[in-house]
Amino acid sequence: MKSSEIRSIFLDFFTGKGHLVMPSFSLIPQNDPTLLLIGAGMAPLKPYFSGERKPPHTRIATCQKCVRTPDIDRVGHTGRHATFFEMLGNFSFGDYFKEEAIEWAWEFVREILRLPAERLWVSVFEEDDESYNIWRERIGLPAERIVRLGREDNFWEIGTGGPCGPCSEIYYDLGAEEGCGRANCIPGCDCDRYLEIWNLVFTQFNREPSGELTLLKQKNIDTGAGLERLATVMQGVTSFYETDLFKPLMAYFVDLAGGAELDGSGKVSLRIVTEHSRGIAFLVGDGVLPSNEGRGYVLRRLIRRAARHGRLIGLEGSFLAGVVPLLAELMGSVYPELRERRDFIMQVIATEEERFQETLAMGIDILDDYIQELKQKGEKCLPGELAFKLYDTYGFPLDLTAEILKEHGMTVDRHTFNRHLSEQQRRAREARAASESGGKTDSAYAAARDLETVFTGYDRLEEEAEISLILVNGDARERASAGESVEIFLNRTPFYAEAGGQIGDSGVIEAKGGRAVIARAFFTPSGQIVHEGKVQSGHLSTGDRVAARVESVRRRGVCRSHTATHLLHRALKDILGEHVNQAGSLVAPDRLRFDFTHFKALSPEEKRQVEKTVNKVILENLPVTAEQMTLSEARRRGAVALFTEKYDQDAVRVISAGDYSKELCGGTHVKATGEIGLFRLISEEGIGSGLRRIEALTGMEAYRQAAADASLLQELALKWKVAPEQLLLKAEELLEANRELERLNRQLKERLHGYTVKSLLSGVEVVEGVNVLCSAVNAESFEELRGMTDLIKNSLPSVVAVLGAVHEGKVMLVGTVTDDLVKRGLQANKIIAAAARRVGGGGGGRPGMAQAGGKDPAALPQALRLVKDLVREQLAAGSEAGGPQEK
Ligand code: SER
Numbered sequence: 090m091k092s093s094e095i096r097s098i099f100l101d102f103f104t105g106k107g108h109l110v111m112p113s114f115s116l117i118p119q120n121d122p123t124l125l126l127i128g129a130g131m132a133p134l135k136p137y138f139s140g141e142r143k144p145p146h147t148r149i150a151t152c153q154k155c156v157r158t159p160d161i162d163r164v165g166h167t168g169r170h171a172t173f174f175e176m177l178g179n180f181s182f183g184d185y186f187k188e189e190a191i192e193w194a195w196e197f198v199r200e201i202l203r204l205p206a207e208r209l210w211v212s213v214f215e216e217d218d219e220s221y222n223i224w225r226e227r228i229g230l231p232a233e234r235i236v237r238l239g240r241e242d243n244f245w246e247i248g249t250g251g252p253c254g255p256c257s258e259i260y261y262d263l264g265a266e267e268g269c270g271r272a273n274c275i276p277g278c279d280c281d282r283y284l285e286i287w288n289l290v291f292t293q294f295n296r297e298p299s300g301e302l303t304l305l306k307q308k309n310i311d312t313g314a315g316l317e318r319l320a321t322v323m324q325g326v327t328s329f330y331e332t333d334l335f336k337p338l339m340a341y342f343v344d345l346a347g348g349a350e351l352d353g354s355g356k357v358s359l360r361i362v363t364e365h366s367r368g369i370a371f372l373v374g375d376g377v378l379p380s381n382e383g384r385g386y387v388l389r390r391l392i393r394r395a396a397r398h399g400r401l402i403g404l405e406g407s408f409l410a411g412v413v414p415l416l417a418e419l420m421g422s423v424y425p426e427l428r429e430r431r432d433f434i435m436q437v438i439a440t441e442e443e444r445f446q447e448t449l450a451m452g453i454d455i456l457d458d459y460i461q462e463l464k465q466k467g468e469k470c471l472p473g474e475l476a477f478k479l480y481d482t483y484g485f486p487l488d489l490t491a492e493i494l495k496e497h498g499m500t501v502d503r504h505t506f507n508r509h510l511s512e513q514q515r516r517a518r519e520a521r522a523a524s525e526s527g528g529k530t531d532s533a534y535a536a537a538r539d540l541e542t543v544f545t546g547y548d549r550l551e552e553e554a555e556i557s558l559i560l561v562n563g564d565a566r567e568r569a570s571a572g573e574s575v576e577i578f579l580n581r582t583p584f585y586a587e588a589g590g591q592i593g594d595s596g597v598i599e600a601k602g603g604r605a606v607i608a609r610a611f612f613t614p615s616g617q618i619v620h621e622g623k624v625q626s627g628h629l630s631t632g633d634r635v636a637a638r639v640e641s642v643r644r645r646g647v648c649r650s651h652t653a654t655h656l657l658h659r660a661l662k663d664i665l666g667e668h669v670n671q672a673g674s675l676v677a678p679d680r681l682r683f684d685f686t687h688f689k690a691l692s693p694e695e696k697r698q699v700e701k702t703v704n705k706v707i708l709e710n711l712p713v714t715a716e717q718m719t720l721s722e723a724r725r726r727g728a729v730a731l732f733t734e735k736y737d738q739d740a741v742r743v744i745s746a747g748d749y750s751k752e753l754c755g756g757t758h759v760k761a762t763g764e765i766g767l768f769r770l771i772s773e774e775g776i777g778s779g780l781r782r783i784e785a786l787t788g789m790e791a792y793r794q795a796a797a798d799a800s801l802l803q804e805l806a807l808k809w810k811v812a813p814e815q816l817l818l819k820a821e822e823l824l825e826a827n828r829e830l831e832r833l834n835r836q837l838k839e840r841l842h843g844y845t846v847k848s849l850l851s852g853v854e855v856v857e858g859v860n861v862l863c864s865a866v867n868a869e870s871f872e873e874l875r876g877m878t879d880l881i882k883n884s885l886p887s888v889v890a891v892l893g894a895v896h897e898g899k900v901m902l903v904g905t906v907t908d909d910l911v912k913r914g915l916q917a918n919k920i921i922a923a924a925a926r927r928v929g930g931g932g933g934g935r936p937g938m939a940q941a942g943g944k945d946p947a948a949l950p951q952a953l954r955l956v957k958d959l960v961r962e963q964l965a966a967g968s969e970a971g972g973p974q975e976k
């Protein structure tokens with residue numbers, strides 16, 4: 090049975106049992122800060138278990154993409170551990186419970202999959218007699234096939250807490266030959282014989298943040314069956330890698346690696362590359378980008394680990410990116426994002442692969458050196474600071490370092506590594522906190538948690554409202570007086586709170602008895618709008634009726650920038666390609682910053698085109714409208730909505746600028762594009778792996794910039810006494826004239842040096858039969874000094890010459906020794922090194938030619954005088970040793 094069939098018959102089976110089938114959720118958890126990635130079918134459904142949110146149906150079934158990395162070390166070594174997998178699951182939220190869950194699971198494996206009963210085993214939680222009895226009596230499973238296991242195996246929960254409960258697992262016996270061979274081997278054994286294919290969790294409890302276990306309001310069911318494992322069993326094989334989910338991918342990599350059969354560690358590497366390639370593509374497909382933190386780090390680690398194992402079997406270049414089209418073909422019908430974002434996924438992976446390839450070889454070399462040193466010292470643990478250096482400078486994930494060390498029977502001091510890492514992260518956090526909104530925690534706003542503020546600012550800039558809470562230094566206050574800094578909460582407000590890149594509004598809040606100036610509005614971590622500012626006069630009290638007025642000039646500037654951001658986004662997609670997606674933005678009055686995915690710098694022509702396109706749309710004065718609709722409607726109408734999971738599926742706000750752009754957005758906008766006035770692209774730069782940033786101006790700021798540019802041109806034209814349109818020509822003329830002058834200058838200097846050298850020749854001294862010439866001269870660079878020593882050598886076929894010069898307070902020394910004298914043991918590098926020490930510096934070179942810098946011009950005569958002594962010493966040493974000293 091093909092894996093695609095297993096997926097569909099599972100979902101069909103549970104549709105028949107009254108379940109609503111939902112598509113897989115994103116791998117990125119939505120509104121759940123406790124989870125890094127979705128690692129189980131139940132994870133995106135957490136609020137339905139607690140009853141905190143009402144599910145669309147009390148019975149749901151899914152095939153959920155999952156990423157889990159705790160077993161990453163076992164990937165490839167076994168045929169049943171993966172970092173990416175698909176989990177088939179049926180869920181009940183306060184609907185059916187143990188009996189139906191067990192019965193239906195049994196019906197599915199026996200009657201639909203037709204797995205032979207004699208191969209099936211089950212486990213139950215040791216205290217769960219109820220489940221035991223259902224298996225024993227209702228299903229009629231023989232007692233010896235039901236194993237009671239402890240909390241470790243049969244109480245399922247996520248490490249970070251949440252809905253959990255005892256569970257019952259179904260195992261498939263792969264046969265004694267796959268196992269440990271022990272007579273008492275049963276499910277729960279660590280060997281590979283019994284493959285767990287389905288976990289039925291009776292989700293009755295909640296693990297609180299305190300660690301305490303509390304009863305949920307309702308009884309739920311959460312089941313999970315790994316698709317890869319079911320495929321293993323249904324396709325009569327013993328590992329994932331032999332199923333139709335992995336086989337084509339493996340074949341692709343084998344081909345790429347030269348087609349030879351691999352075994353031993355080569356086979357493990359091949360499996361690792363294959364396995365990781367799936368998770369890598371799916372993570373990027375869901376919007377994760379490689380970084381050094383959180384999800385981005387999980388992705389980076391997978392890519393780097395795969396890149397390294399690829400190298401071990403001869404794969405180089407962007408081999409991971411190259412498998413994406415095949416993967417999109419294999420799985421695109423179930424996960425359309427793989428097809429839709431295929432090029433984007435490939436680009437992100439290729440960029441990261443290239444970046445890493447550059448440093449990988451270097452990092453491996455360095456680590457090899459460390460390993461050799463450890464071996465020499467007879468030590469087995471790499472110091473944490475060295476591992477950190479590899480991580481910090483060469484992008485080596487700690488686990489990669491640990492893995493390579495393990496291959497040499499060594500370990501790494503993780504504790505010290507982590508200390509260095511958290512120190513670095515703390516510094517980064519502190520730097521960030523300074524610039525981030527509020528920087529305060531939820532608890533600082535505990536008093537505001539149940540307040541509600543109606544936002545009316547899409548249509549109005551002024552609102553009658555009532556003060557519901559005043560905070561001064563985080564404490565609730567009845568009243569605040571002139572001079573005090575306050576945070577004010579209102580029941581209604583026209584103030585836009587900073588969100589989606591758009592900065593918060595400023596303005597005033599005015600009551601009968603006083604007035605506060607509001608610098609900005611933002612959301613508390615739990616979603617209330619805060620007006621932050623200062624009481625300017627009188628006082629404000631809780632319950633006061635007030636007029637809340639947004640500063641309209643500033644707001645209009647923000648609206649211009651925000652609409653311009655949408656036009657820019659569309660223009661970039663049209664000009665560069667659909668792979669361009671917004672990755673972040675800052676929308677301020679008449680100023681915007683737009684981060685987006687793209688893989689190379691924009692050419693000057695592309696920048697011109699982008700700017701021109703946006704300005705054309707501005708001139709067309711298209712109406713800008715906001716509409717509420719369902720997410721699917723928005724998609725149907727072609728709205729730009731990349732990672733839609735963060736939106737409310739039933740009511741999204743779509744902003745349209747005529748037919749030109751349509752985008753999901755909660756921000757404020759102009760009424761027609763003409764209001765933007767003018768758009769100027771100021772800069773474009775790279776800000777990370779596959780990410781670029783554009784800064785642009787709108788409205789009066791754009792005009793001001795244009796005016797400033799024009800007056801700069803005027804000033805230049807005046808200075809050079811030409812018309813502005815002739816500036817370019819003039820600049821070229823000047824550059825040409827300058828080049829000519831430089832050439833002349835060089836010629837003159839050479840002549841001058843010729844004279845200098847001639848006069849120096851009269852100062853040659855003979856030391857033990859050797860011509861020695863040392864002198865201070867006028868020169869501005871080492872190059873000039875070297876030129877002079879060459880001239881000396883042209884006139885004297887056998888000489889030791891050392892020239893010194895002082896330029897801008899620094900000493901330069903150049904020394905040369907002709908070959909015949911090198912043979913007699915004279916070494917320019919040693920002479921120069923000793924002379925340089927005199928002038929407080931150092932340098933290097935070869936016996937024939939050396940140079941050095943120094944800091945002490947006053948000591949230059951002394952240093953030069955030293956040369957004759959050095960020559961004498963070296964000659965003496967040379968004759969003692971009875972031969973040349975050259976290395
Ligand atoms: N949550 C359980 C698991 O992940 C069953 O879905 O195994």
